[in-house]
Amino acid sequence: MASLKNKAVTSVKLTSISMLVTSVLQIAQLLILGRVLGPEIFGLIAMVQIVIQFSQLFLEMGITDAIIQKEKINKLELSSLYWFSIFVGCVLFLVLFLLAPAIALMFNEPSLTGMIQVVGISFIILPFGLQFQTLATKKLEFAQITKNEILATTIGVLLTVYLAAFTTLGAWSLVYGHIVMSLFRSVPWVVAGFRNSNTRPQFVFSWNAIKDFVSFGLYRLGSTSINYFTTKIDQMVVGVMLGPVALGYYSMAMNLIMQPVQKLNSMINRVAFPVFSKIQLDQRKLRKTYLLITNMLTSFNAPLLAGVIVLAPYAVPLLLGEDWGESVLIIQILCLYGLFKALGNPSGSLFIAVGKVRWSFYWQLFQLGIIPVVVFLAGLSGEIFIVAIAVGLLRMLLFYVSYYVRIRQIIGDSLRELNLSIAKPVVHSVIMLAFLYLLNSQLTEVGEVGIIIVDAIIGGLIYGVLLLLNQRELVAEVKGFFRKKTLVKQV
Numbered sequence: 001m002a003s004l005k006n007k008a009v010t011s012v013k014l015t016s017i018s019m020l021v022t023s024v025l026q027i028a029q030l031l032i033l034g035r036v037l038g039p040e041i042f043g044l045i046a047m048v049q050i051v052i053q054f055s056q057l058f059l060e061m062g063i064t065d066a067i068i069q070k071e072k073i074n075k076l077e078l079s080s081l082y083w084f085s086i087f088v089g090c091v092l093f094l095v096l097f098l099l100a101p102a103i104a105l106m107f108n109e110p111s112l113t114g115m116i117q118v119v120g121i122s123f124i125i126l127p128f129g130l131q132f133q134t135l136a137t138k139k140l141e142f143a144q145i146t147k148n149e150i151l152a153t154t155i156g157v158l159l160t161v162y163l164a165a166f167t168t169l170g171a172w173s174l175v176y177g178h179i180v181m182s183l184f185r186s187v188p189w190v191v192a193g194f195r196n197s198n199t200r201p202q203f204v205f206s207w208n209a210i211k212d213f214v215s216f217g218l219y220r221l222g223s224t225s226i227n228y229f230t231t232k233i234d235q236m237v238v239g240v241m242l243g244p245v246a247l248g249y250y251s252m253a254m255n256l257i258m259q260p261v262q263k264l265n266s267m268i269n270r271v272a273f274p275v276f277s278k279i280q281l282d283q284r285k286l287r288k289t290y291l292l293i294t295n296m297l298t299s300f301n302a303p304l305l306a307g308v309i310v311l312a313p314y315a316v317p318l319l320l321g322e323d324w325g326e327s328v329l330i331i332q333i334l335c336l337y338g339l340f341k342a343l344g345n346p347s348g349s350l351f352i353a354v355g356k357v358r359w360s361f362y363w364q365l366f367q368l369g370i371i372p373v374v375v376f377l378a379g380l381s382g383e384i385f386i387v388a389i390a391v392g393l394l395r396m397l398l399f400y401v402s403y404y405v406r407i408r409q410i411i412g413d414s415l416r417e418l419n420l421s422i423a424k425p426v427v428h429s430v431i432m433l434a435f436l437y438l439l440n441s442q443l444t445e446v447g448e449v450g451i452i453i454v455d456a457i458i459g460g461l462i463y464g465v466l467l468l469l470n471q472r473e474l475v476a477e478v479k480g481f482f483r484k485k486t487l488v489k490q491v
Contacts, residue, residue, distance in 0.1 A: 014142040014143060014145070014146045017146060018142075018145070018146040018149050018150060019263060019266065020263075021150050021153070022149060022150065022153045023259065023263050025153050025154060025157045026153070026157070026259065027259055027260075028157065028161075029157045029160060029161055030252070030255055030256070030259070031319050031320065032161050032164070032165070033045065033160070033161070033164050033173070033174070034248075034252050034320045034324065035319065035320050035321050036161075036164050036165050037164055037170060037171070037173075038248070038323050039244075039245050039248030039249050039252070039323060039324065039326075039327075040244050040245045040248055041170045041171050041244075041248070042248040042251065042252060043239065043243070043244030043245055043246070043247035043248030043249075043251065044109060044111065044112065044115075044170070044171040044244050045171050045174045046235060046239065046244075046247050046248065046251035047107050047109065047112055047239050047244065047247065048112065048115050048116065048119060048171065048174055048175065049174070050232055050235060050236060050239070051096070051103060051116055051119070052119060052122075052178065053228065053232070054225075054228055054229075054232070055092055055096060055120075055123060057221060057224050057225055057228060058088070058092055058221065058225075059085075059088065059089055059092055059123055059126060059127065059130075060130070060217075061088060061214070061217040061218065061220075061221050062216065062217030062218065062219065062220025062221045062224065063081060063084075063085065063213050063214065063216075063217040064130065064131075064134045064137075065216070065217070065220055066212075066213040066216040066217050066220075067081065067131070067134050067135070067138065067213070068134065068137060068138045070213075074209075075202060076202075076204060076206055076209045077209045077210060077213070078131070078135075078199070078201060079201040079202040079203075079204050079205070080204065080205045080206050080207070080209045080210045081131060081210050081213060082131050082201040083201065083205050084205070084210055084214075085127040085130055085131060086127045086128065088127065089123045089124050089125075089126060089127035090123075090124055092120070092123045093120040093121065093123045093124050096116055096117065096119075096120035096123070097117045097120055099116075100112070100113045100114075100116040100117045100120075101113050103116055104116070106240055107239050107240055107244075108240070108243070109244060111171070115171060115172060115175050118175050118179070119175045119178055119179065121179055122178055122179050122182035125179070125182045125183055125186050126182050126185065126186050128186050128189075128190050129185065129186030129187065129188070129189030129190045129193070130186070130189075131193070131199075131201075132189040132190065132192060132193030132199055133145065133148070133189050135193075135199055136189075144192070148184075148185065148188050148189065149185070151184055151188075152181050152182075152184040152185040153181065155180060155181060155184050156177045156178065156180055156181025156184070157177070157181075159176065159177045159180050159181075160173050160174055160176070160177030160178075161173075163176060163177065219361075222361070223360065223361045223364055226361075226364040226365060226367075226368050227364050229368065230364065230367045230368055230371045230372075233371055233372050233375050234250070234254075234371075234375045234387060234391050235247060235250060235251055235254065237372075237375045237376055237378075237379045237387065238250045238251075238379065238384060238387055241376075241379040241380075241382075242379065242382065242384060246384050249324070249326050249327040249330055249384055250327075250330055250384050250387065250388070252320070252324065252327050253327045253330035253331040253334050253388070254334060256308075256331055257305070257308065257331060257334045257335060257337070257338040258338060258341070260304065261301060261304070261305075261338045261341070261342050264300055264301065264304065264342075265297060265300075265301070265342050265345055268293060268296060268297060268300075268346075272293055272346050272349040272350075275289060276289065276290075276349055276350050276353030276354070277353040280353050280354045280355075283410070283411060283412055286350070286354070286410060286411050287411035287412055287414055287417075290346065290350060290407070290411050291411075291414065291417050291418060291421045292421075293346045294343060294346070294418060294421045294422065295421035295422075295424070295425070295471075295474060296474070297342050297343055297345075297346070298339070298343065298421065298422045298424075298425040298426060299424075299425040299467065299471065299474060301338065301339050301342045301343075302339060302425045302426050302428070302429035303425070303428070303429045303432060303459070303463045305335040305338055305339055305429075306335075306429040306430065306432055306433040306459075307432075307433075307436075307455070307456070307459055308331065308332070308335055309332045309335055309433060310433055310436045310437060310440070310455055310459070311451075311452055311455055311456075312328045312331045312332055313328050314448040314451050314452055315448075315452060316328050316331065317448065318448045318449065318452070326384075329385055329388075330384055330385060330388050333385055333388040333389055333392055334388050334391070334392060335392075336392035336393070336395070336396060337388070337391050337392040337395045340392075340395040340396045340398075340399045341395055343399055343422070344395070344398070344399050344402060347360075347402060347406065347407055348360055350407065350410060350411075351406070351410075354410055356406075356410070359406055363402065363406065367398065370394070370398070371391075371394065374390055374391075374394050375387060375390060375391060377390075378390035378391075403415070403418065424470060424471060425471070428463055428466040428467065428470065428471075429463065431462070431466065432459050432462045432463045432466070435458075435459075435462055436455050436458065436459050436462075439454070439455070439458060440455065
């Protein structure tokens with residue numbers, strides 16, 4: 001038991017390191033590609049990424065989760081799943097190759113056809129190493145996973161940036177970089193997997209041996225596909241209705257907002273599930289813990305996003321160049337989306353912990369019927385900022401609808417407490433924001449870099465003082481939260 005605990009602790013540390021390094025690399029790639037290629041080419045890259053990310057869901061088909069979830073898997077099952085995954089990858093490549101002209105027509109960008117067809121090669125490469133990586137995850141062997149992930153991401157990012165900066169390939173830079181990254185992501189696992197007799201697949205196949213895995217995977221695929229679609233529908237609509245330049249501005253803004261927000265929240269959400277699981281039968285503890293997590297998420301995200309609102313006019317021209325000026329307003333508007341997207345994340349852990357897995361699936365179906373309609377109507381305006389306002393307000397509305405129809409059923413009626421847990425950090429952030437705007441109006445001779453540095457320091461001090469004066473108990477509660485046993489006893 002102690003060995004498993006040590007492995008789990010080490011796994012969290014290594015996963016955090018991998019997440020940090022790959023996140024820095026991805027943000028660096030985002031900024032460099034944006035600066036070098038400009039909004040229109042970046043819009044084409046965003047279109048290709050939508051196709052890649054959506055196809056990736058079908059490649060895994062939820063089977064990786066099934067392998068991890070099942071306690072014991074025999075050799076026949078593993079071998080059959082291995083060859084089935086390769087078959088799925090080949091079918092996916094063929095489907096993408098055939099559908100590429102239609103996808104390009106949908107976006108009204110003929111150049112997408114070749115890029116989608118070529119990038120599909122990665123879906124033939126990746127399945128060869130996917131199962132070996134999944135088995136390593138199941139065994140909590142995160143040291144090798146971290147090394148491989150960092151190596152593949154580093155090589156892929158460096159190649160993509162080099163091709164974008166020093167050749168005339170444009171959006172094709174991402175295509176070639178992605179294929180090379182896929183090779184380095186897969187080959188080390190193939191070598192290690194075939195060397196190990198316990199993981200080396202046999203040349204056998206049995207449908208009966210894997211049909212339960214596929215059934216489990218298809219259910220997960222349905223949920224993840226709907227979730228991806230509802231998350232990316234705004235970018236799809238902008239790309240189809242407004243073109244690659246508009247998508248370039250919008251996609252850059254969304255990435256700059258969501259990259260730090262997602263990484264910041266992942267640590268809290270990772271701890272939330274085991275905490276909720278321990279107290280799943282005690283409604284009072286569930287309510288107190290959910291409100292604490294909401295307060296923590298708001299306390300972390302609200303000042304961060306307020307800082308983004310203030311600094312965007314200075315940071316965007318500095319980091320991306322003058323061509324990206326139109327994205328400043330989009331970034332500022334999407335901060336509302338980022339905040340309520342973050343606040344909605346813990347609900348998934350809450351529902352799984354109390355055995356309401358299907359609620360998440362039904363909620364995704366509900367969103368599938370609402371979000372595309374709202375985004376489409378906003379897109380009819382022909383203005384990117386209208387789409388940004390629509391998705392921000394809709395995300396806030398959906399947060400409260402989710403509370404009324406789902407969360408309230410688990411934690412009880414606590415709307416007043418929920419609003420208070422959100423309001424305090426938001427008010428503190430607005431005070432910080434107002435002070436920084438006033439300060440910046442006086443810093444006329446400092447320059448962009450100076451303003452960014454001064455705002456970061458002064459803003460941090462202002463928010464820190466307000467936090468200590470009005471939310472001193474939160475600091476102690478945060479410490480308790482990350483010591484899960486302590487938290488469960490206290491609540």
